[in-house]
Amino acid sequence: xxAATAIRPESAEGAPTRRRGPRRGRNVRPGRVVAxxxxxxxxxxxxxxxxxxxxxxxxHPSEIFGSGFDLVPDEFVWENYTRAWVEAGFASYFVNxxxxxxxxxxxxxxxxxxxxxxxxxxxxAGKKILIGVFLVTFFLPEGYTIIPVTQLTDQLGLLNxxxxxxxxxGAGGQIAATLLYAGYFRGLPKELEESARLDGAGQFxxxxxxxxxxxxxxxxxxxxxxxxFAWNTYLLPLVFxxxxxxxxxxxIGMTVFVGEYGQDWPxxxxxxxxxxxxxxxxxxxxxxxxxxxxxxxxKQ
Amino acid sequence: MTLTTSAPAPAISPxxxxxxxxxxxxxRLRRDWWIYLFLLPTLLGYGAYTVYPLVASWWYAFxxxxxxxxxxxxxxxxxxxxxxxDDLFWNAFRKSLLFLVVAVPARVGLALLLALWLNSRxxxxxxxxxxxxxxxxxxxxxxxxxxxTLLLDANGPISLALVWAGITDSPTNLVASAGTSLYAGIAxxxxxxxxxxxxxxxxxxxxxxxxxxxxxxxxGANARKELWHVTLPLLVPFLVIITLxxxxxxxxxxxxxQTLTGxxxxxxxxxxxxxxxxTAFAATVPQLGYASAAAVLFGLLTMVLAVVQAVGVxxxxxQTKGAS
Numbered sequence: 095x096x097a098a099t100a101i102r103p104e105s106a107e108g109a110p111t112r113r114r115g116p117r118r119g120r121n122v123r124p125g126r127v128v129a130x131x132x133x134x135x136x137x138x139x140x141x142x143x144x145x146x147x148x149x150x151x152x153x154h155p156s157e158i159f160g161s162g163f164d165l166v167p168d169e170f171v172w173e174n175y176t177r178a179w180v181e182a183g184f185a186s187y188f189v190n191x192x193x194x195x196x197x198x199x200x201x202x203x204x205x206x207x208x209x210x211x212x213x214x215x216x217x218x219a220g221k222k223i224l225i226g227v228f229l230v231t232f233f234l235p236e237g238y239t240i241i242p243v244t245q246l247t248d249q250l251g252l253l254n255x256x257x258x259x260x261x262x263x264g265a266g267g268q269i270a271a272t273l274l275y276a277g278y279f280r281g282l283p284k285e286l287e288e289s290a291r292l293d294g295a296g297q298f299x300x301x302x303x304x305x306x307x308x309x310x311x312x313x314x315x316x317x318x319x320x321x322x323f324a325w326n327t328y329l330l331p332l333v334f335x336x337x338x339x340x341x342x343x344x345x346i347g348m349t350v351f352v353g354e355y356g357q358d359w360p361x362x363x364x365x366x367x368x369x370x371x372x373x374x375x376x377x378x379x380x381x382x383x384x385x386x387x388x389x390x391x392x393k394q
Numbered sequence: 395m396t397l398t399t400s401a402p403a404p405a406i407s408p409x410x411x412x413x414x415x416x417x418x419x420x421x422r423l424r425r426d427w428w429i430y431l432f433l434l435p436t437l438l439g440y441g442a443y444t445v446y447p448l449v450a451s452w453w454y455a456f457x458x459x460x461x462x463x464x465x466x467x468x469x470x471x472x473x474x475x476x477x478x479x480d481d482l483f484w485n486a487f488r489k490s491l492l493f494l495v496v497a498v499p500a501r502v503g504l505a506l507l508l509a510l511w512l513n514s515r516x517x518x519x520x521x522x523x524x525x526x527x528x529x530x531x532x533x534x535x536x537x538x539x540x541x542x543t544l545l546l547d548a549n550g551p552i553s554l555a556l557v558w559a560g561i562t563d564s565p566t567n568l569v570a571s572a573g574t575s576l577y578a579g580i581a582x583x584x585x586x587x588x589x590x591x592x593x594x595x596x597x598x599x600x601x602x603x604x605x606x607x608x609x610x611x612x613x614g615a616n617a618r619k620e621l622w623h624v625t626l627p628l629l630v631p632f633l634v635i636i637t638l639x640x641x642x643x644x645x646x647x648x649x650x651x652q653t654l655t656g657x658x659x660x661x662x663x664x665x666x667x668x669x670x671x672x673t674a675f676a677a678t679v680p681q682l683g684y685a686s687a688a689a690v691l692f693g694l695l696t697m698v699l700a701v702v703q704a705v706g707v708x709x710x711x712x713q714t715k716g717a718s
Binding site: 137147160208230344 | 462529
């Protein structure tokens with residue numbers, strides 16, 4: 095429900111002009127009703143899996159399959175959560191995911207802001223080549239690079255470390271972030287640097303004290319997009335942590351859980367809830383920014 | 395994307411500036427040293443983790459390489475020859491294409507329908523609906539895959555609902571049957587990602603100026619006529635871009651498909667990425683060279699689509715410019 099209230103402010107912005115429009119008092123036509131019913135049915139279809147998941151995570155095993163569509167457990171079995179958190183190791187999977195996500199976000203923000211700044215504001219030898227390489231590799235699928243990346247990480251001696259996963263996720267790719275920064279910095283007025291330079295600031299101080307703080311909307315967007323990517327990623331951590339239980343992220347932990355405790359449906363559901371709650375929570379709190387971040391891609 | 399196509403690049407004008415550039419390259423490098431320092435993290439990271447793998451994959455594709463601990467032996471085009479004769483590779487190729495051909499139009503079309511509804515000023519709670527449809531987008535694909543193995547269980551709610559609605563006679567697990575597993579995967583994929591495409595469409599609809607709508611009203615167009623003759627034609631350029639974004643998405647479905655079906659039963663839903671993963675990492679004897687060859691061919695496919703994208707986007711840009 096907080097989702098509904100949180101989104102109000104935005105729809106309110108566009109609403110006044112609409113409400114004052116001439117169509118307000120129009121009669122409701124049957125087409126409208128059909129559309130609204132279809133919309134409600136679809137909304138149910140989109141909500142039900144999540145409700146079912148939460149309900150399953152609080153049920154007895156026998157109750158999950160066999161009580162039809164009933165979502166309310168006979169008895170709330172909170173013990174499912176302790177089983178997933180403690181016994182199945184989701185506490186440590188959770189910490190791993192937080193560490194890896196935070197590290198990846200940090201790497202991507204620093205790397206993209208620095209590169210985006212010079213790409214957006216300066217001309218230098220090799221700029222066109224660099225942009226050409228970015229474009230060619232823009233859509234490179236992860237499945238394409240996973241073997242050499244694994245090999246490289248192995249040779250760097252990072253295969254069973256958090257740093258290896260973080261670099262694997264954040265050091266390459268993520269071109270959209272660089273381009274977002276470049277586009278934003280390009281639009282800032284030239285005088286900013288000139289006046290800072292007159293005050294005696296060097297390039298690095300100009301960047302860190304003037305430009306980077308100005309670019310906070312882009313930083314917010316990049317943080318959100320990278321957070322989503324790193325939290326939800328699967329293939330790379332799967333390959334890197336197959337042989338290293340201490341490094342597993344939540345998504346890999348789920349896979350292992352299915353293999354090891356195959357029949358523990360409520361525990362599995364509880365583990366899934368634990369894994370999804372942070373990302374959904376952040377979304378609900380910051381949803382306007384989320385939606386804008388995503389929509390930006392197509393507006394360009 | 396915009397950067398390159400629309401970058402004005404004020405100082406670089408190749409025809410006029412070529413001569414002085416060449417003369418002063420060393421001095422430019424010396425003056426601009428800090429620029430390269432700023433670029434260093436990207437050059438190192440991107441070089442090592444994106445460009446190097448791109449090149450290395452091609453080299454690996456020519457190797458017989460049975461594991462990371464071993465050294466590969468050069469076998470020329472052997473891997474490619476074997477791939478072309480490998481029924482399972484072609485099976486995976488077909489499954490990926492089928493996935494694309496069914497899932498992308500479904501996702502793009504349904505999302506447009508939703509966006510049109512939600513964009514209408516007479517739809518109540520449109521913000522709330524928008525949030526709901528977007529919710530699965532932020533979730534972890536691999537976990538959604540696992541959750542749906544439960545939901546799709548023969549005794550689970552989806553199976554019950556299908557029986558209740560009279561679509562199936564008896565409870566069935568759609569993921570466990572070779573005839574339906576790929577389509578079940580497609581349905582879950584569309585469910586998960588529909589919200590993001592809907593947001594794209596809503597952003598596209600926002601670009602249609604209000605006076606276009608008012609002009610249509612003045613001309614006496616009713617809602618349906620306006621939709622067919624005014625709104626939809628204006629959306630065509632966006633259709634190109636959105637379709638291609640979703641197409642690339644449809645080629646990156648490893649997390650969902652691996653956890654939902656694992657490619658089975660009996661390879662019925664094994665898309666290319668699962669084929670590569672299975673050959674490289676999940677086999678008792680890893681065939682890294684062979685998997686690299688498959689990855690290279692897969693990369694070529696994506697590259698072709700990227701080129702189509704570039705051409706399509708350029709075309710779409712011209713259309714928007716012509717329209718405004």
